[in-house]
Amino acid sequence: MEDYNKIFTLKTIAEVLNRSYERKPMLQSVLESFLDITHFEAGWIFLGQQEMKLVADAGLPEALKVNHKQPMCGSESCYCLSSFEKNHLDGAISILTCKRLEKANAEGIYDTNGFSHHATAPLQDERHKYGVLNVTAPNRETFNPDELDLLQSIAKQITHALKRIELFEAEEKRVKLYEKLNNIASSLRxxxxxxxxxxxxxxxxxxxxxxxxxxxxxxxxxxxxxxxxxxxxxxxxxxxxxxxxxxxxxxxxxxxxxxxxxxxxxxxxxxxxxxxEHERKIIQLQERGALAQDLHDTVNQLLYSINATTSALKSMNQEQALVEPIEHLQQISKQALKEMRQLIEDKQSNLINEGVISSLNDYASQLGIKILWNVEGLNYIQTYIQENLYKVCREAIHNVHKHAKVAEIHITLNATIKGIELTIFDSGCGFNMNNVHTSYGLKGIKERIYLLGGTCHITSQPSKGTKINITIPLQS
Structure with a gap:
């Protein structure tokens, strides 16, 4: 070729391409180098998938740089980009006229440096379409085959470089994703x-x-x-x-x-x-069995002895003044023995396997109480919290049986990933909150909820029943 040596140009461009792994700086450098060693005086590169964007330019005339290069935006009326997007570019060609330059020349407001036509080469291979490379020289309406052949060779070099950068970026992205995955996995452990x-x-x-x-x-x-x-x-x-x-x-x-x-x-x-959770259940069952056995072997036996002694004392007593105290003592001992046996049964019960609702229904039916349920999200609740809620509800059912003089109790339980809300209500006789000291049962309910990090509010009025509102936040 007369104006430049093709081999020297390709070697120079190859060296520039191999120096960078960043797309835009590489394209800008290769475009400037190409213009320096050839007779072309201006060039620009468009890249994109859905939308083509200007990513590199050099030597642009004033007409194309005006308003922050606004004339270089858009591809609807551009011959080279529309041909590329329609897959009509198979190699380097001479564009008959550049619509961007044609418009600028027609307006005559800004200088085009004598540019009116340009040569275009697609940046693509069999599998990828990256964009187009455009170069131009002043007062040229066509470009000869040697120029187009060189431009096509440069375009292939750029395409290979873009593919290399794409693979590098993909691997870099994979490394970053694995680093993030490793951090997440460490936290999950x-x-x-x-x-x-x-x-x-x-x-x-x-x-x-x-x-x-x-x-x-x-x-x-x-x-x-x-x-x-x-x-x-x-x-x-x-x-x-x-x-x-x-x-x-x-x-x-x-x-x-x-x-x-x-x-x-x-x-x-x-x-x-x-x-x-399954392991915790097994341990709890084992602890329950051991505690139940201890209660049976000690306290339960003592209560049985007290009950037997009071029965014998009642049959032997001949003093009228002692009849009522002995009767009262016998009733207390029987009740204590009954509750202890019930407690032992609870410790050995299948609460964990049967579930809170089934266990409470069984207990309530023994007392002639019907539970009206409204439950959502019970499986969100950890087992040890379920057990505490079971004991709270059981105490409330016991109070209804003992004091409220009604045969129904309403229990609403709503559990989500954010927390637990439990409401227990009966329409029984109620009591005056100002005149009645908190019973051990109600005090025990509040203490259980407090230990779970929750709040418990008990309200009651004579003839209007009693309501217990419990909230347990997620962090508990």
Whole structure:
């Protein structure tokens, strides 16, 4: 070629391309170098998928730089970009006329430096379409085959470089995703409760990529963040559930792999929590059995002896003044023995297996009380909290039987991932809150709830019944 050496130009451009892994700086450098060693005086590069954008330029005339390069925006009326988007560019060609320059020349307001036409080469291969490379020289309406051949060779070099950067960025993205996954996995390994799982997902999982997620397990749903149309669902058959992520965009192959591995970590954490809960149940059952045996061997035997002694004393007594005290003592001992046996039965009961509702229904039916239930989300509640709620409700049922003079009690229980609300109401005789000291039963209810980190409010009025409102926050 007359004006430049093709091999030297290709070698120079190759060296420039190999010096950078950042797309825009590389394209800007290669464009400037190409113009320096050839007779072309201006050039620009467009890249994009859905929308083509100017990413590099050099030597632009005033007519194309005006208003922050506003004439270089848009592709609707541009010959080169419309041809590229319609797959009509197979190699470097001479554009008959540049619509951007044609418009500027027609207006005659800003200088075009004598540019009216340009040569275009597509930046693409068999699988990828990146953009176009445009170069021009003043007072040229066409470009010869050698110039177009060189331009096509440069375009291929740039295309290979763009592909290399794309692979580098993909690997860099994969590394960052794995680093993030490792941090999340480390936090999940420290989780010992569903509350902590909620915190890890909220603080570590929800981000600019994952805007929200939903965990569905055993017909119960845990929601985090916000929901978007870009949903990605993964089945968890081992837990009889599903994990659904709501993304900020359509995810690529690396992000899909990240989501899959993240799901495995969350699934493992939930499974571990379930195993710990099962282990805790077994330990509690063992402790209950041991305590029940101790009560049977000590206190229960003593109460039985007291009851037998008072029965014998009653039959032997001949003094009228002692009849009533002995009768009262016998009634107390019988009641104490009955309640102790009931307590032993409770300690050995199948509360954990049968559940709170079934156990309370059984107890209430023994006292002739009917429970009107309204329950949601019982499975959200950890076992030790369920046991405390069972004892609270049992005490309330006992009070209704003993004092309220009604045969029904209303119990409403609403549990979510945020907390627990329990309301117990009876329409019995009630009592005056100002005149009655708090009984040991009501005091015990308040103390149990306090130890769980909750609040308990008891209200009552004569002839208007009694109401117990209990709230237990999630962190308990």
């Amino acid at each position: 420290e989780v010992i409760s569903y509350h902590e799982l909620h915190q890890v997902i909220t603080n570590n999982v929800i981000n600019d990529l994952i805007l929200g997620c939903t965990i569905n397990i055993n017909d119960f749903t845990y929601d985090f963040g916000e929901k978007t149309p870009q949903a990605y669902s993964i089945s968890m058959p081992e837990l009889d559930g599903e994990l659904e992520f709501f993304m900020s965009k359509k995810i690529d192959e690396r992000e899909s792999e990240f989501i899959r591995l993240l799901t495995q970590n969350i699934k493992l954490t939930i499974k571990t929590l379930q195993l710990k």
